[in-house]
Amino acid sequence: xxxxxxxxxxxxxxEGNPLTxxxxxxxxxxxxxxxxxxxxxxxxxxxxxxxxxxNLVKGSYGFEAEFNxxxxxxxxxxxxxLVSDSALYFCAVRDRIGNTPLVFGKGxxxxxxx
Amino acid sequence: xxxISQKPSRDICQRGTSLTIQCQVDSQVTMMFWxxxxxxxxxxxxxxANQGSEATYESGFVIDKFPISRPNLTFSTLTVSxxxxxxxxxxxxxxxxxxxxxxxxxxxxxxxxL
Numbered sequence: 507x508x509x510x511x512x513x514x515x516x517x518x519x520x521e522g523n524p525l526t527x528x529x530x531x532x533x534x535x536x537x538x539x540x541x542x543x544x545x546x547x548x549x550x551x552x553x554x555x556x557x558x559x560x561n562l563v564k565g566s567y568g569f570e571a572e573f574n575x576x577x578x579x580x581x582x583x584x585x586x587x588l589v590s591d592s593a594l595y596f597c598a599v600r601d602r603i604g605n606t607p608l609v610f611g612k613g614x615x616x617x618x619x620x
Numbered sequence: 621x622x623x624i625s626q627k628p629s630r631d632i633c634q635r636g637t638s639l640t641i642q643c644q645v646d647s648q649v650t651m652m653f654w655x656x657x658x659x660x661x662x663x664x665x666x667x668x669a670n671q672g673s674e675a676t677y678e679s680g681f682v683i684d685k686f687p688i689s690r691p692n693l694t695f696s697t698l699t700v701s702x703x704x705x706x707x708x709x710x711x712x713x714x715x716x717x718x719x720x721x722x723x724x725x726x727x728x729x730x731x732x733x734l
Contacts, residue, residue, distance in 0.1 A: 538721050549712055550663075550725040552621070557721055596662065600721075607653070607678075608723055612662045 508533045510599050512611035519587045520619050527582040527614045529597030539580040540598040540608070541571055550596065556580060567591070587618045622647055622715055624726035632732045633703055640699045641729045643713030648693035650718035654686070657710040657728070666711075669696040703733045 509532045519525045531537055541553040554565025556573040564570045571582045580597060597611040623646040633639050643652065652669040667675040667688055675688035690696040700707050713726040 540722065542725070547730075549624075549727040550714075552722055552724060555722055607665050607668070610663045 508599055508601055508606065508609040510597050510609055510611035512595075512597055512614045514614050515612075516615045516617065518617045518619060521589055522586050525584050525587040525591070525616065525618070527595050527597075527616060529580045529582065529611060530578050531580060531597070531599040532578065533599055533601045535601050535603045538600045538602060539571075539573060541565065541569070541580075541582050542596045542598065542610075544594040544596065544613075546593075553582070553595075587616075589618045589620050592616055592618045621722075622649060622717075622724050624713060624715060624724060626711075626713055626726040626729050628729060629727065630730040630732075632734060635704050635733055637703055638699055638701045639703065639731060640697050641711055641713075643696045643698070643726055645694045645715050649715040650693075651716040651723075652690060652696045653714045653716075653723065654688060654696070654698045655712040655714060655725075657712060659708070663712065666698070669698075700731065703731075705733045707731065708733045 511530045539556040542550040543553050544550050553569050554563050556563050561573040569584050571580050594613050594615050596613050598608045600606050600608050625644045627642045654666045655663045657663050665678050666681045667677040669675050669688050669690040671690045685701050687699045710728045710730050712728045714723040716723045
């Protein structure tokens with residue numbers, strides 16, 4: 507069975523500082539990994555994904571994430587946080603094999619303080 | 621990506637009634653899904669809407685409570701039947717094209733049951 511862990515309910519960071527939102531996963535095979543962001547009263551927006559190839563993937567709004575197979579992690583990062591980055595972030599995983607659905611983590615609320 | 625709209629965007633309903641939520645995509649997609657996001661929670665997959673056949677429901681969700689239609693490749697409906705306050709949630713439609721790993725989400729329908 508697939509699962510995703512986001513160990514932090516809340517991450518606070520000062521504007522201009524680097525941010526990291528953590529995600530670890532479990533799948534039986536090789537994973538497809540995703541990050542989504544949800545702004546207040548909005549749906550989910552796709553940020554980035556890891557499918558294959560380079561372990562460092564870059565996405566929208568200056569975000570990036572690094573796939574680490576040995577640590578089964580896919581942490582989201584940004585070198586310099588903006589107040590507008592404040593939102594709810596979801597990590598999601600699906601197994602490459604078969605038509606398996608996306609499984610989401612519980613979400614991490616990011617607050618960037620001016 | 622795809623442009624996805626949902627109607628209604630929000631509603632307040634009385635217990636015991638039913639609400640049908642519509643999801644419209646601007647282009648043909650292979651897969652359509654319905655998710656529920658309860659207050660302060662992550663996303664839970666309700667079912668996969670199959671074009672021309674019965675939806676595939678996840679554990680804990682049944683057709684009598686959440687009947688789903690998908691008459692073509694751009695449209696689906698989810699009905700929340702015989703509602704109770706526990707059904708108060710955000711309901712999200714998502715889509716995926718064949719061979720593309722990424723799911724894109726609609727803006728969601730916020731449902732409050734009194």
